[in-house]
Amino acid sequence: MTRSRAAYHHGNLREVLVQTGLKVIEKHGVAALTLREIGVQAGVSRTAAYRHFASKEDLLCAISEAGFALFRRDMETSMAEAPAGFPGRLRAMAVTYVRFALRHRARFTVMFDAARAREPECETPGEGELAFAQLESVIRGGQETGEVCAGDTKLLAELVWAHIHGISILRLAVSQSGELDEAFLHRMSNLLLVGIGRANVPGPVPAPVQRKRKKP
Amino acid sequence: MTRSRAAYHHGNLREVLVQTGLKVIEKHGVAALTLREIGVQAGVSRTAAYRHFASKEDLLCAISEAGFALFRRDMETSMAEAPAGFPGRLRAMAVTYVRFALRHRARFTVMFDAARAREPECETPGEGELAFAQLESVIRGGQETGEVCAGDTKLLAELVWAHIHGISILRLAVSQSGELDEAFLHRMSNLLLVGIGRANVPGPVPAPVQRKRKKP
DNA sequence: GCGAAATGTTGACAGTGTCAACACAAAAAG
DNA sequence: CTTTTTGTGTTGACACTGTCAACATTTCGC
Numbered sequence: 001m002t003r004s005r006a007a008y009h010h011g012n013l014r015e016v017l018v019q020t021g022l023k024v025i026e027k028h029g030v031a032a033l034t035l036r037e038i039g040v041q042a043g044v045s046r047t048a049a050y051r052h053f054a055s056k057e058d059l060l061c062a063i064s065e066a067g068f069a070l071f072r073r074d075m076e077t078s079m080a081e082a083p084a085g086f087p088g089r090l091r092a093m094a095v096t097y098v099r100f101a102l103r104h105r106a107r108f109t110v111m112f113d114a115a116r117a118r119e120p121e122c123e124t125p126g127e128g129e130l131a132f133a134q135l136e137s138v139i140r141g142g143q144e145t146g147e148v149c150a151g152d153t154k155l156l157a158e159l160v161w162a163h164i165h166g167i168s169i170l171r172l173a174v175s176q177s178g179e180l181d182e183a184f185l186h187r188m189s190n191l192l193l194v195g196i197g198r199a200n201v202p203g204p205v206p207a208p209v210q211r212k213r214k215k216p
Numbered sequence: 217m218t219r220s221r222a223a224y225h226h227g228n229l230r231e232v233l234v235q236t237g238l239k240v241i242e243k244h245g246v247a248a249l250t251l252r253e254i255g256v257q258a259g260v261s262r263t264a265a266y267r268h269f270a271s272k273e274d275l276l277c278a279i280s281e282a283g284f285a286l287f288r289r290d291m292e293t294s295m296a297e298a299p300a301g302f303p304g305r306l307r308a309m310a311v312t313y314v315r316f317a318l319r320h321r322a323r324f325t326v327m328f329d330a331a332r333a334r335e336p337e338c339e340t341p342g343e344g345e346l347a348f349a350q351l352e353s354v355i356r357g358g359q360e361t362g363e364v365c366a367g368d369t370k371l372l373a374e375l376v377w378a379h380i381h382g383i384s385i386l387r388l389a390v391s392q393s394g395e396l397d398e399a400f401l402h403r404m405s406n407l408l409l410v411g412i413g414r415a416n417v418p419g420p421v422p423a424p425v426q427r428k429r430k431k432p
Numbered sequence: 433g434c435g436a437a438a439t440g441t442t443g444a445c446a447g448t449g450t451c452a453a454c455a456c457a458a459a460a461a462g
Numbered sequence: 463c464t465t466t467t468t469g470t471g472t473t474g475a476c477a478c479t480g481t482c483a484a485c486a487t488t489t490c491g492c
Contacts, residue, residue, distance in 0.1 A: 010440080034479065044440075047481080051439050056480065115389070155400065158386060159407055166382025170374060173331070184371065191375055226471080250448065261472055263450080268470090272449065434492085441486070448479070454472080461466070 014052040014062075016042050021063045025106045030113075033060075057114075064114030067107045068127030074100050075131055079138075086142040091189045093138060094164050098185070101168035108168070135161055160192060230268040230278075232258050237279045241322045246329075249276075273330075280330030283323045284343030290316050291347055295354075302358040307405045309354060310380050314401070317384035324388070351377055376408060 010016070020042045024033050035056055039046045053059040074096055082092035101108045115128055136157040142148035148156065167188055226232070236258045240249050251272055255262045269275040290312055298308035317324045331344055352373040358364035364372065383404055 013439085035481090036479075045442080047442085048440055050481075112385075151403075155403060159383070159404060162382035162386045163379045163407075164382070165385065166378035166380070167375070169328075169381065169385075170378045187367075187371060188375060191379075229470085251450090252448080263473085264471055266450075266471095435490105436492105437488105437490075439486100439488070441484100443482105443484085445482085446480095449477095451474105451476085453474085455470100456472095457468105457470080459466100459468075462464080 010044060010048075013042070013044065013048065017044075017049055017052060017059065018062050018066050021059060022066065022107060025063070025110055026104065029106055030110055035059075060110065060114045064111045065127055067104070067111040068115075068131060070104075070107075071100055071111070072127050072131045072134070075134055079134065086138070086145055086147045087189075089138050090142070090160075090192060091185075093135060094167075094189055094192065095185055097164045098168045098171060098188075101172055105172060108172070132157065132161060163192060164188075226260060226264075229258070229260065229264065233265055233268060233275065234278050234282050237275060238282060238323060241279070241326055242320070245322055246326055251275075276326065276330045280327045281343055283320070283327040284331075284347060286320075286323075287316055287327070288343050288347045288350070291350055295350065302354070302361055302363045303405075305354050306358070306376075306408060307401075309351060310383075310405055310408065311401055313380045314384045314387060314404075317388055321388060324384070348373065348377060379408060380404075 017038060020038050021033060024037055024041060035049055036046045038059075039048055042048075049056075049059055053062065075093065078092050078096035079089065082089050111128075115126075136153060139148060139157045139160065140153050143150060143153060233254060236254050237249060240253055240257060251265055252262045254275075255264055258264075265272075265275055269278065291309065294308050294312035295305065298305050327344075331342075352369060355364060355373045355376065356369050359366060359369060
């Protein structure tokens with residue numbers, strides 16, 4: 001059967017369900033996302049989703065994936081519009097990341113919550129991995145021009161990702177509807193740029209942090 | 217009436233419920249936390265919790281708070297055992313943070329999930345804020361010895377916190393039961409130490425990241 | 433056209449959070 | 463010491479949820 005362009009009973013319901021779910025989440029939060037409500041909003045009955053998804057969990061994963069796709073698109077346009085050099089690219093990426101989190105709060109949360117729950121399956125790269133690859137390539141670019149310290153690119157990218165992600169979460173928890181103030185972003189970018197700069201040579205691993213005093 | 221030491225009908229049930237909840241979460245995950253189950257585990261009936269908590273949400277907040285208390289204790293002992301200087305203190309803090317997240321996965325997750333949901337009330341500092349204050353004081357110490365760039369201490373602490381938190385989350389998502397490998401921790405600490413070091417002077421805020429190319 | 437598969441609907445069930453009504457113990461009031 | 467009031471735990475009930483089996487309808491392969 002052809003899946004392309006509105007056909008069959010309802011049309012391509014799967015996509016509609018995902019989009020409807022996203023809308024519900026953004027409007028009333030994840031807690032309000034119920035299969036019944038999705039059905040009503042999509043003009044379809046409660047259990048219709050079970051012909052396209054194995055469970056509610058599965059639907060949430062799909063919603064998460066759709067979120068990541070949007071996220072990656074944002075990332076890509078931001079990359080295209082960013083100033084040429086490495087610092088500009090990294091900065092643009094970071095800003096886009098945090099801004100996305102603040103603009104699409106519920107969506108952002110669901111994205112990572114669902115991604116966390118989905119370990120066993122998921123052989124395909126997935127939109128999330130693709131976005132990460134983008135960051136990795138930026139870092140690699142910096143390494144090639146000598147603006148980033150040499151070493152395991154993936155590890156460095158992980159660190160940078162973690163930093164930006166942590167910032168986003170914190171920002172989400174703190175500022176309610178806040179736009180981003182430039183001073184904050186500047187500081188964040190600087191920490192990154194300096195932190196992974198040439199100066200940060202691996203060097204010998206220092207003595208592991210252990211208890212230096214005796215237990216009483 | 218006296219609340220101290222096992223008295224009354226059951227003893228001090230409130231504490232028991234929180235601890236039971238923690239156990240259930242650690243054993244079977246957050247999804248398995250049901251008021252009924254807590255009741256059974258605590259030898260009490262399903263709705264007993266409603267004499268001590270307004271709702272399940274409220275109980276979760278209490279569990280989160282208890283988690284933060286444990287977290288802060290870990291932090292404090294780690295501080296006490298850390299080498300004296302600023303780098304050693306910061307490193308110890310970061311390691312303790314990430315290690316806590318990996319050792320108490322479910323607990324850690326619940327801690328921050330519940331903290332996020334609890335905005336309106338919560339006038340008291342809360343264990344989480346206390347832990348943050350500890351980090352802040354470490355940073356301030358670094359600033360006083362000149363090992364950390366001058367500037368808004370709270371902002372810097374936020375950045376550092378976000379970094380460590382992001383790392384923890386990522387580590388949680390990636391490694392299943394993994395212990396921490398020293399190379400990774402070393403890199404993480406270095407990024408922090410160098411990133412917030414003297415070199416990172418605030419300087420003039422650069423032109424905000426904007427679209428540099430025209431739209432086609 | 434026809435059987436088979438895909439897709440959507442209804443009824444039902446176990447499990448959940450929550451509340452009102454009740455039962456009892458402990459403290460307070462007399 | 464008795465009575466009253468408050469704190470604490472239990473039971474019954476309700477609306478709501480995710481999920482499945484059984485049924486209805488549409489589309490596809492032949």
